[in-house]
Amino acid sequence: MTATKTATPAEFEARLRQIGAERYHDRHPFHHLLHSGGCTPDQVRAWVINRYYYQARIPMKDAAFLSRVEDPALRRIWRSRIEDHDGTAENEGGIRRWLRLAQAVGLDPDYVASTDGVLPATKFAVDAYVHFVRDKPLLEAVAASLTELFAPKIHAERIEGLLANYAFADDSSLAYFRNRLKEAPKDVAFGLKWVLDHADTGEKQDAAAAALVFKTDVLWSQLDALYSAYVDPARIPPGAWQTGEGLLAKGAA
Numbered sequence: 001m002t003a004t005k006t007a008t009p010a011e012f013e014a015r016l017r018q019i020g021a022e023r024y025h026d027r028h029p030f031h032h033l034l035h036s037g038g039c040t041p042d043q044v045r046a047w048v049i050n051r052y053y054y055q056a057r058i059p060m061k062d063a064a065f066l067s068r069v070e071d072p073a074l075r076r077i078w079r080s081r082i083e084d085h086d087g088t089a090e091n092e093g094g095i096r097r098w099l100r101l102a103q104a105v106g107l108d109p110d111y112v113a114s115t116d117g118v119l120p121a122t123k124f125a126v127d128a129y130v131h132f133v134r135d136k137p138l139l140e141a142v143a144a145s146l147t148e149l150f151a152p153k154i155h156a157e158r159i160e161g162l163l164a165n166y167a168f169a170d171d172s173s174l175a176y177f178r179n180r181l182k183e184a185p186k187d188v189a190f191g192l193k194w195v196l197d198h199a200d201t202g203e204k205q206d207a208a209a210a211a212l213v214f215k216t217d218v219l220w221s222q223l224d225a226l227y228s229a230y231v232d233p234a235r236i237p238p239g240a241w242q243t244g245e246g247l248l249a250k251g252a253a
């Protein structure tokens with residue numbers, strides 16, 4: 001077999017961005033439905049419940065990553081990701097902000113945090129990401145996080161679309177997304193440079209690109225599962241959230 005040619009960093013970055021252009025979940029029909037105001041209140045609730053599972057597992061995957069890093073400088077930079085989600089004394093953190101969104105759409109935050117009712121396919125996809133980061137070479141683990149290159153655009157579209165179309169949307173309920181717009185750029189600038197510096201052979205570039213493709217699959221399959229359970233054909237798997245479950249008591253919102 002002939003060795004894969006090594007691309008320049010600029011060529012390799014273009015290859016990574018092309019993966020996002022073709023495969024990122026901003027192209028999924030569920031996001032079009034959500035951002036355009038086409039979701040029913042229950043479809044929004046189903047999204048909030050399932051997406052919570054992703055939020056809750058992100059700091060666990062970052063902890064799995066940190067547990068394998070021997071370089072203190074890399075650990076020091078990476079650990080802010082855990083604080084962004086879990087919070088600090090001064091910052092409530094992304095998980096709490098997500099639960100505020102849950103409350104705004106009429107869900108009991110304790111129900112959402114229990115992760116009862118999360119779709120089986122959401123769990124399989126998200127757990128696969130945690131295991132990937134735990135088991136694969138660090139280069140692939142960092143490359144998988146680079147879907148965040150494409151996230152600010154979808155977060156901005158989401159803020160605009162939700163504010164325009166849903167009564168629950170306001171500064172408090174959408175604080176999660178506004179904060180990500182501030183937090184994600186530092187992570188992604190670091191992650192991209194790290195991957196470009198470390199993917200210094202054609203083989204490593206192929207492995208990093210494959211990791212990013214894997215991650216786009218993780219995101220896409222979550223929305224496929226959501227669409228099939230709650231939009232069309234609206235076939236909810238056994239045990240997953242049903243209309244009327246996990247709601248806030250009347251007057252508690």
Ligand SMILES: O=C(O)c1cc(C(=O)O)c2c(n1)C(=O)C(=O)c1cc(C(=O)O)[nH]c1-2
Pocket residue numbers: 058144145146147148150151154155180219
């Ligand atoms: O709303 C989104 O579409 C979206 C996508 C992604 C992503 O691309 O993985 C993340 C987030 N949001 C996000 O909020 C977030 O904190 C986050 C962390 C990571 C990661 O892989 O470490 N991805 C994402």
